[in-house]
Amino acid sequence: MSEHNNYRLDTKMIHAGVEPDPNTGAIMTPIYQTSTYVQSAPGHHKGYEYSRTHNPTRTALQNAIAAIENGKYGICFGSGIAATDAAIKLLQPGDEVIVSNDLYGGTYRLMTKVFANYGIKFHFIAMQNAADIEQHITAATKMIWIETPTNPLLNVIDIAACAAISKKHNLLLVCDNTFASPYLQTPLDLGADIVLHSATKYLGGHSDVVHGVLVVKEESLDERLRFIQNSCGAVPGPQDCWLVLRGIKTLHVRMQRHCENGEAIARHLRNHPKVDKVLWTGFEDHPNHEVAKKQMRGFGGMISFTLKDDNIEAAMQVLSKTKLFSLAESLGGVESLIGHPASMTHASIPREERIKNGLVDSLIRLSVGIEAVEDLIADLDQAIG
Numbered sequence: 001m002s003e004h005n006n007y008r009l010d011t012k013m014i015h016a017g018v019e020p021d022p023n024t025g026a027i028m029t030p031i032y033q034t035s036t037y038v039q040s041a042p043g044h045h046k047g048y049e050y051s052r053t054h055n056p057t058r059t060a061l062q063n064a065i066a067a068i069e070n071g072k073y074g075i076c077f078g079s080g081i082a083a084t085d086a087a088i089k090l091l092q093p094g095d096e097v098i099v100s101n102d103l104y105g106g107t108y109r110l111m112t113k114v115f116a117n118y119g120i121k122f123h124f125i126a127m128q129n130a131a132d133i134e135q136h137i138t139a140a141t142k143m144i145w146i147e148t149p150t151n152p153l154l155n156v157i158d159i160a161a162c163a164a165i166s167k168k169h170n171l172l173l174v175c176d177n178t179f180a181s182p183y184l185q186t187p188l189d190l191g192a193d194i195v196l197h198s199a200t201k202y203l204g205g206h207s208d209v210v211h212g213v214l215v216v217k218e219e220s221l222d223e224r225l226r227f228i229q230n231s232c233g234a235v236p237g238p239q240d241c242w243l244v245l246r247g248i249k250t251l252h253v254r255m256q257r258h259c260e261n262g263e264a265i266a267r268h269l270r271n272h273p274k275v276d277k278v279l280w281t282g283f284e285d286h287p288n289h290e291v292a293k294k295q296m297r298g299f300g301g302m303i304s305f306t307l308k309d310d311n312i313e314a315a316m317q318v319l320s321k322t323k324l325f326s327l328a329e330s331l332g333g334v335e336s337l338i339g340h341p342a343s344m345t346h347a348s349i350p351r352e353e354r355i356k357n358g359l360v361d362s363l364i365r366l367s368v369g370i371e372a373v374e375d376l377i378a379d380l381d382q383a384i385g
Protein backbone atom coordinates (compact mmCIF):
# COMPACT_ATOMS: atom_id res chain seq x y z
CA MET A 1 0.00 0.00 0.00
CA SER A 2 2.57 2.55 1.15
CA GLU A 3 4.64 2.47 -2.06
CA HIS A 4 1.51 3.46 -3.99
CA ASN A 5 1.37 6.72 -2.09
CA ASN A 6 4.38 8.05 -4.00
CA TYR A 7 2.67 7.84 -7.39
CA ARG A 8 0.89 10.65 -9.15
CA LEU A 9 -2.81 11.14 -8.39
CA ASP A 10 -4.01 9.50 -11.62
CA THR A 11 -2.03 6.36 -10.83
CA LYS A 12 -3.16 6.31 -7.20
CA MET A 13 -6.81 6.41 -8.34
CA ILE A 14 -6.30 2.96 -9.85
CA HIS A 15 -3.74 1.29 -7.60
CA ALA A 16 -3.76 2.81 -4.10
CA GLY A 17 -5.06 0.53 -1.37
CA VAL A 18 -5.61 -2.38 -3.72
CA GLU A 19 -3.54 -5.57 -3.60
CA PRO A 20 -4.19 -8.80 -5.51
CA ASP A 21 -6.40 -11.05 -3.39
CA PRO A 22 -4.01 -13.10 -1.22
CA ASN A 23 -6.00 -16.31 -1.73
CA THR A 24 -6.59 -16.27 -5.48
CA GLY A 25 -4.64 -13.41 -7.03
CA ALA A 26 -7.91 -11.76 -8.14
CA ILE A 27 -6.90 -8.32 -9.43
CA MET A 28 -10.16 -6.73 -8.25
CA THR A 29 -10.71 -6.72 -4.49
CA PRO A 30 -13.44 -9.32 -3.83
CA ILE A 31 -16.70 -8.39 -2.14
CA TYR A 32 -16.19 -10.07 1.25
CA GLN A 33 -19.86 -10.63 1.97
CA THR A 34 -19.35 -12.03 5.47
CA SER A 35 -20.35 -10.89 8.94
CA THR A 36 -17.73 -12.86 10.89
CA TYR A 37 -14.37 -14.66 10.57
CA VAL A 38 -13.28 -18.05 11.91
CA GLN A 39 -10.65 -18.00 14.67
CA SER A 40 -8.22 -20.90 15.25
CA ALA A 41 -8.37 -20.25 19.01
CA PRO A 42 -10.02 -17.38 20.92
CA GLY A 43 -8.26 -14.18 19.84
CA HIS A 44 -6.23 -15.94 17.11
CA HIS A 45 -7.30 -14.45 13.77
CA LYS A 46 -5.90 -12.67 10.70
CA GLY A 47 -6.92 -9.16 11.80
CA TYR A 48 -10.61 -9.66 11.11
CA GLU A 49 -13.10 -10.64 13.83
CA TYR A 50 -16.44 -9.08 12.95
CA SER A 51 -17.51 -7.00 9.94
CA ARG A 52 -18.83 -3.96 11.83
CA THR A 53 -15.25 -3.50 13.04
CA HIS A 54 -13.29 -4.60 9.95
CA ASN A 55 -14.03 -5.96 6.51
CA PRO A 56 -11.36 -6.54 3.83
CA THR A 57 -13.34 -4.82 1.04
CA ARG A 58 -13.85 -1.81 3.31
CA THR A 59 -10.15 -1.81 4.28
CA ALA A 60 -9.11 -1.62 0.62
CA LEU A 61 -11.47 1.31 0.03
CA GLN A 62 -10.40 3.13 3.20
CA ASN A 63 -6.75 2.88 2.14
CA ALA A 64 -7.55 3.98 -1.42
CA ILE A 65 -9.43 7.07 -0.27
CA ALA A 66 -6.78 7.97 2.29
CA ALA A 67 -4.15 7.86 -0.48
CA ILE A 68 -6.04 10.00 -3.01
CA GLU A 69 -6.84 12.65 -0.37
CA ASN A 70 -3.15 12.72 0.67
CA GLY A 71 -4.20 11.56 4.13
CA LYS A 72 -3.16 8.54 6.15
CA TYR A 73 -6.44 7.06 7.35
CA GLY A 74 -9.83 6.62 5.67
CA ILE A 75 -12.94 5.79 7.69
CA CYS A 76 -16.02 4.75 5.70
CA PHE A 77 -19.72 5.08 6.57
CA GLY A 78 -23.10 4.06 5.24
CA SER A 79 -23.77 7.58 3.87
CA GLY A 80 -22.25 11.06 3.73
CA ILE A 81 -24.56 12.09 6.54
CA ALA A 82 -23.39 9.14 8.68
CA ALA A 83 -19.82 10.41 8.17
CA THR A 84 -20.99 13.91 9.19
CA ASP A 85 -22.69 12.44 12.26
CA ALA A 86 -19.47 10.64 13.27
CA ALA A 87 -17.34 13.80 12.92
CA ILE A 88 -19.73 15.82 15.10
CA LYS A 89 -19.63 13.04 17.72
CA LEU A 90 -16.03 14.10 18.43
CA LEU A 91 -17.67 16.97 20.36
CA GLN A 92 -19.31 17.20 23.78
CA PRO A 93 -22.26 19.12 25.24
CA GLY A 94 -21.31 22.78 25.64
CA ASP A 95 -18.95 22.75 22.65
CA GLU A 96 -19.46 25.27 19.85
CA VAL A 97 -18.94 24.95 16.10
CA ILE A 98 -18.59 27.72 13.51
CA VAL A 99 -20.18 26.60 10.24
CA SER A 100 -20.30 28.11 6.73
CA ASN A 101 -23.85 29.35 6.17
CA ASP A 102 -24.21 28.09 2.58
CA LEU A 103 -24.40 24.43 3.49
CA TYR A 104 -25.78 21.08 2.36
CA GLY A 105 -29.36 20.97 3.70
CA GLY A 106 -28.97 17.57 5.37
CA THR A 107 -25.91 18.78 7.29
CA TYR A 108 -27.85 21.84 8.47
CA ARG A 109 -30.74 19.60 9.56
CA LEU A 110 -28.46 17.20 11.45
CA MET A 111 -26.79 20.09 13.27
CA THR A 112 -29.91 22.10 14.13
CA LYS A 113 -32.50 19.35 14.65
CA VAL A 114 -30.41 16.55 16.19
CA PHE A 115 -27.13 17.70 17.73
CA ALA A 116 -28.50 21.03 19.03
CA ASN A 117 -30.67 18.84 21.33
CA TYR A 118 -27.50 17.33 22.76
CA GLY A 119 -26.16 20.70 23.84
CA ILE A 120 -23.81 21.45 20.93
CA LYS A 121 -24.07 25.01 19.56
CA PHE A 122 -23.68 25.83 15.87
CA HIS A 123 -23.02 29.35 14.55
CA PHE A 124 -23.77 29.70 10.84
CA ILE A 125 -21.81 32.54 9.24
CA ALA A 126 -20.67 33.75 5.80
CA MET A 127 -17.05 32.73 5.25
CA GLN A 128 -16.19 34.21 1.83
CA ASN A 129 -13.82 36.36 3.86
CA ALA A 130 -12.18 33.83 6.20
CA ALA A 131 -10.99 36.55 8.60
CA ASP A 132 -14.65 37.00 9.63
CA ILE A 133 -14.49 33.66 11.44
CA GLU A 134 -12.24 34.85 14.23
CA GLN A 135 -14.75 37.20 15.87
CA HIS A 136 -17.10 34.25 16.47
CA ILE A 137 -14.55 32.13 18.32
CA THR A 138 -15.20 31.75 22.06
CA ALA A 139 -13.57 29.62 24.79
CA ALA A 140 -16.15 26.92 23.95
CA THR A 141 -15.37 26.78 20.21
CA LYS A 142 -13.92 23.41 19.19
CA MET A 143 -14.52 23.08 15.47
CA ILE A 144 -14.79 25.01 12.20
CA TRP A 145 -16.94 23.34 9.53
CA ILE A 146 -16.66 24.37 5.90
CA GLU A 147 -17.99 23.26 2.55
CA THR A 148 -16.31 24.58 -0.61
CA PRO A 149 -17.47 25.14 -3.31
CA THR A 150 -20.88 25.58 -1.71
CA ASN A 151 -24.25 24.29 -2.80
CA PRO A 152 -25.98 25.74 -4.79
CA LEU A 153 -24.34 29.19 -4.89
CA LEU A 154 -20.82 27.96 -5.73
CA ASN A 155 -19.17 30.24 -3.20
CA VAL A 156 -15.52 29.48 -2.53
CA ILE A 157 -13.95 29.48 0.94
CA ASP A 158 -10.20 29.86 1.48
CA ILE A 159 -9.23 26.53 3.10
CA ALA A 160 -5.65 27.54 3.99
CA ALA A 161 -6.87 30.75 5.64
CA CYS A 162 -9.46 28.79 7.68
CA ALA A 163 -6.75 26.29 8.65
CA ALA A 164 -4.47 29.07 9.91
CA ILE A 165 -7.26 30.42 12.15
CA SER A 166 -8.17 26.92 13.27
CA LYS A 167 -4.56 26.09 14.23
CA LYS A 168 -4.05 29.39 16.03
CA HIS A 169 -7.03 28.63 18.30
CA ASN A 170 -6.38 24.90 18.55
CA LEU A 171 -9.63 23.90 16.81
CA LEU A 172 -10.48 21.11 14.38
CA LEU A 173 -11.13 22.13 10.77
CA VAL A 174 -13.56 19.86 8.92
CA CYS A 175 -13.87 20.32 5.15
CA ASP A 176 -16.73 18.76 3.18
CA ASN A 177 -14.95 18.08 -0.12
CA THR A 178 -17.91 16.46 -1.88
CA PHE A 179 -18.33 19.12 -4.61
CA ALA A 180 -14.67 19.27 -5.61
CA SER A 181 -13.58 15.64 -5.15
CA PRO A 182 -9.90 14.91 -4.46
CA TYR A 183 -9.18 15.31 -8.19
CA LEU A 184 -9.77 19.06 -7.90
CA GLN A 185 -8.83 19.79 -4.29
CA THR A 186 -7.07 18.07 -1.37
CA PRO A 187 -7.89 20.04 1.81
CA LEU A 188 -5.53 18.04 4.08
CA ASP A 189 -2.64 19.53 2.04
CA LEU A 190 -3.99 22.99 2.93
CA GLY A 191 -4.18 22.31 6.68
CA ALA A 192 -7.66 20.83 7.20
CA ASP A 193 -7.81 18.14 9.93
CA ILE A 194 -10.74 16.10 8.59
CA VAL A 195 -11.97 15.74 5.01
CA LEU A 196 -15.52 14.56 4.48
CA HIS A 197 -17.16 13.11 1.39
CA SER A 198 -20.56 12.04 0.37
CA ALA A 199 -19.07 9.26 -1.79
CA THR A 200 -22.60 8.98 -3.20
CA LYS A 201 -21.56 11.81 -5.54
CA TYR A 202 -18.29 12.05 -7.54
CA LEU A 203 -16.31 9.27 -5.81
CA GLY A 204 -18.97 6.65 -6.58
CA GLY A 205 -19.80 8.59 -9.73
CA HIS A 206 -22.51 6.36 -11.19
CA SER A 207 -25.59 7.19 -9.07
CA ASP A 208 -25.76 3.60 -7.84
CA VAL A 209 -24.59 3.79 -4.20
CA VAL A 210 -25.04 5.86 -1.01
CA HIS A 211 -21.79 6.08 0.95
CA GLY A 212 -19.69 8.42 3.12
CA VAL A 213 -16.04 8.89 4.04
CA LEU A 214 -13.80 10.73 6.49
CA VAL A 215 -10.06 11.09 5.86
CA VAL A 216 -7.46 12.26 8.40
CA LYS A 217 -3.68 12.40 8.77
CA GLU A 218 -3.36 12.18 12.53
CA GLU A 219 -3.35 8.80 14.25
CA SER A 220 -5.13 10.04 17.39
CA LEU A 221 -8.00 11.45 15.31
CA ASP A 222 -8.19 8.20 13.34
CA GLU A 223 -8.43 6.23 16.60
CA ARG A 224 -11.24 8.42 17.93
CA LEU A 225 -13.19 8.28 14.66
CA ARG A 226 -12.69 4.54 14.21
CA PHE A 227 -13.96 4.07 17.79
CA ILE A 228 -17.10 6.04 16.83
CA GLN A 229 -17.43 4.09 13.56
CA ASN A 230 -17.40 0.78 15.45
CA SER A 231 -19.36 1.93 18.52
CA CYS A 232 -22.15 3.72 16.65
CA GLY A 233 -22.13 1.24 13.79
CA ALA A 234 -23.12 3.30 10.73
CA VAL A 235 -20.84 1.17 8.53
CA PRO A 236 -21.27 0.49 4.80
CA GLY A 237 -21.74 -3.03 3.47
CA PRO A 238 -18.97 -4.66 1.43
CA GLN A 239 -20.86 -4.43 -1.86
CA ASP A 240 -21.26 -0.67 -1.45
CA CYS A 241 -17.55 -0.37 -0.61
CA TRP A 242 -16.73 -2.28 -3.77
CA LEU A 243 -18.87 0.03 -5.90
CA VAL A 244 -17.07 3.10 -4.54
CA LEU A 245 -13.70 1.39 -4.99
CA ARG A 246 -14.57 0.77 -8.63
CA GLY A 247 -15.89 4.31 -9.05
CA ILE A 248 -12.61 5.81 -7.85
CA LYS A 249 -10.68 3.99 -10.59
CA THR A 250 -12.13 6.38 -13.18
CA LEU A 251 -12.49 9.49 -11.01
CA HIS A 252 -9.70 11.35 -12.82
CA VAL A 253 -11.00 10.72 -16.34
CA ARG A 254 -14.58 11.49 -15.32
CA MET A 255 -13.58 14.70 -13.54
CA GLN A 256 -11.56 15.86 -16.54
CA ARG A 257 -14.67 15.59 -18.70
CA HIS A 258 -16.95 17.09 -16.00
CA CYS A 259 -14.60 20.10 -15.98
CA GLU A 260 -14.48 20.46 -19.80
CA ASN A 261 -18.26 20.11 -20.18
CA GLY A 262 -18.85 22.41 -17.19
CA GLU A 263 -16.71 25.16 -18.68
CA ALA A 264 -18.33 24.92 -22.14
CA ILE A 265 -21.83 25.06 -20.65
CA ALA A 266 -21.03 27.88 -18.20
CA ARG A 267 -19.59 30.02 -21.03
CA HIS A 268 -22.51 29.19 -23.34
CA LEU A 269 -25.17 30.03 -20.75
CA ARG A 270 -23.45 33.30 -19.95
CA ASN A 271 -24.16 34.49 -23.50
CA HIS A 272 -27.74 33.22 -23.56
CA PRO A 273 -30.22 36.13 -23.92
CA LYS A 274 -32.69 34.67 -21.37
CA VAL A 275 -30.09 33.84 -18.73
CA ASP A 276 -29.29 36.45 -16.07
CA LYS A 277 -26.40 35.23 -13.89
CA VAL A 278 -24.22 32.13 -14.23
CA LEU A 279 -22.46 30.91 -11.08
CA TRP A 280 -19.33 28.87 -11.80
CA THR A 281 -16.02 29.01 -9.91
CA GLY A 282 -13.99 29.21 -13.14
CA PHE A 283 -15.17 32.68 -14.21
CA GLU A 284 -12.48 35.32 -13.82
CA ASP A 285 -15.06 37.63 -12.20
CA HIS A 286 -16.30 35.03 -9.67
CA PRO A 287 -15.89 36.89 -6.33
CA ASN A 288 -13.39 34.32 -5.00
CA HIS A 289 -11.89 33.17 -8.31
CA GLU A 290 -8.34 33.88 -7.08
CA VAL A 291 -8.89 31.57 -4.09
CA ALA A 292 -10.44 28.95 -6.37
CA LYS A 293 -7.42 29.14 -8.68
CA LYS A 294 -5.06 28.81 -5.73
CA GLN A 295 -6.70 25.79 -4.07
CA MET A 296 -8.43 23.93 -6.93
CA ARG A 297 -6.86 22.12 -9.89
CA GLY A 298 -9.95 22.72 -12.06
CA PHE A 299 -13.42 24.14 -11.67
CA GLY A 300 -15.72 21.16 -11.96
CA GLY A 301 -19.11 20.51 -13.45
CA MET A 302 -21.41 22.17 -10.93
CA ILE A 303 -23.11 25.29 -12.31
CA SER A 304 -26.05 27.37 -11.15
CA PHE A 305 -27.83 30.00 -13.22
CA THR A 306 -30.74 32.41 -12.91
CA LEU A 307 -33.24 33.62 -15.51
CA LYS A 308 -33.93 37.24 -16.49
CA ASP A 309 -37.57 36.28 -15.99
CA ASP A 310 -36.93 35.60 -12.30
CA ASN A 311 -39.86 33.54 -11.06
CA ILE A 312 -40.59 29.96 -10.09
CA GLU A 313 -42.88 29.33 -13.10
CA ALA A 314 -40.16 30.29 -15.60
CA ALA A 315 -37.72 27.95 -13.87
CA MET A 316 -40.33 25.16 -13.85
CA GLN A 317 -40.76 25.59 -17.61
CA VAL A 318 -37.06 24.94 -18.16
CA LEU A 319 -37.03 21.96 -15.77
CA SER A 320 -40.01 20.37 -17.47
CA LYS A 321 -38.50 20.65 -20.96
CA THR A 322 -35.00 19.19 -20.64
CA LYS A 323 -34.64 15.69 -22.07
CA LEU A 324 -31.01 14.76 -21.34
CA PHE A 325 -30.78 16.62 -18.04
CA SER A 326 -32.90 14.56 -15.61
CA LEU A 327 -34.79 16.35 -12.86
CA ALA A 328 -33.37 14.83 -9.68
CA GLU A 329 -31.61 15.54 -6.41
CA SER A 330 -27.98 14.46 -5.98
CA LEU A 331 -25.01 15.21 -8.23
CA GLY A 332 -21.65 13.95 -9.42
CA GLY A 333 -22.84 11.04 -11.57
CA VAL A 334 -21.91 10.40 -15.21
CA GLU A 335 -25.39 11.55 -16.30
CA SER A 336 -26.42 15.21 -16.26
CA LEU A 337 -28.95 16.33 -13.65
CA ILE A 338 -30.97 19.52 -13.27
CA GLY A 339 -32.62 20.80 -10.10
CA HIS A 340 -34.47 23.75 -8.60
CA PRO A 341 -33.05 24.36 -5.10
CA ALA A 342 -35.80 26.80 -4.01
CA SER A 343 -38.46 24.10 -4.33
CA MET A 344 -36.28 21.00 -3.83
CA THR A 345 -33.12 20.83 -1.71
CA HIS A 346 -33.55 24.26 -0.07
CA ALA A 347 -37.34 24.42 0.26
CA SER A 348 -37.13 24.41 4.06
CA ILE A 349 -35.31 27.78 4.12
CA PRO A 350 -37.75 30.75 4.42
CA ARG A 351 -38.05 32.66 1.08
CA GLU A 352 -36.76 35.98 2.42
CA GLU A 353 -33.72 34.34 4.01
CA ARG A 354 -32.96 32.42 0.83
CA ILE A 355 -33.25 35.46 -1.46
CA LYS A 356 -31.11 37.55 0.89
CA ASN A 357 -28.35 34.95 0.39
CA GLY A 358 -28.71 35.04 -3.42
CA LEU A 359 -30.80 31.91 -3.85
CA VAL A 360 -33.48 33.57 -5.99
CA ASP A 361 -36.70 31.97 -7.28
CA SER A 362 -35.41 31.18 -10.79
CA LEU A 363 -32.08 29.68 -9.70
CA ILE A 364 -31.44 26.38 -11.48
CA ARG A 365 -28.61 24.02 -10.53
CA LEU A 366 -26.86 21.74 -13.00
CA SER A 367 -24.70 18.73 -12.29
CA VAL A 368 -23.07 18.51 -15.70
CA GLY A 369 -22.40 14.90 -16.69
CA ILE A 370 -19.93 13.44 -19.16
CA GLU A 371 -22.17 13.13 -22.23
CA ALA A 372 -21.23 14.89 -25.51
CA VAL A 373 -21.29 18.58 -24.62
CA GLU A 374 -22.98 19.56 -27.94
CA ASP A 375 -25.99 17.41 -26.99
CA LEU A 376 -26.12 18.92 -23.50
CA ILE A 377 -25.99 22.49 -24.86
CA ALA A 378 -28.68 21.74 -27.45
CA ASP A 379 -30.88 20.29 -24.69
CA LEU A 380 -30.50 23.38 -22.49
CA ASP A 381 -31.12 25.73 -25.45
CA GLN A 382 -34.38 24.05 -26.44
CA ALA A 383 -35.52 24.02 -22.79
CA ILE A 384 -34.67 27.67 -22.04
CA GLY A 385 -36.27 28.67 -25.37
Ligand SMILES: *Cc1c(COP(=O)(O)O)cnc(C)c1O
Nearest residue numbers: 079080081104176178198200211
Ligand atom coordinates in the same frame (compact mmCIF):
# COMPACT_ATOMS: atom_id res chain seq x y z
C1 LIG B 1 -25.06 14.69 -0.61
C2 LIG B 1 -24.21 15.50 0.28
C3 LIG B 1 -24.02 15.16 1.63
C4 LIG B 1 -24.75 13.99 2.28
O1 LIG B 1 -24.36 12.78 1.77
P1 LIG B 1 -25.33 11.48 1.65
O2 LIG B 1 -24.44 10.49 0.99
O3 LIG B 1 -26.50 11.90 0.83
O4 LIG B 1 -25.72 11.10 3.03
C5 LIG B 1 -23.15 15.93 2.39
N1 LIG B 1 -22.53 17.00 1.86
C6 LIG B 1 -22.70 17.37 0.57
C7 LIG B 1 -21.97 18.56 0.04
C8 LIG B 1 -23.54 16.65 -0.26
O5 LIG B 1 -23.71 17.03 -1.54
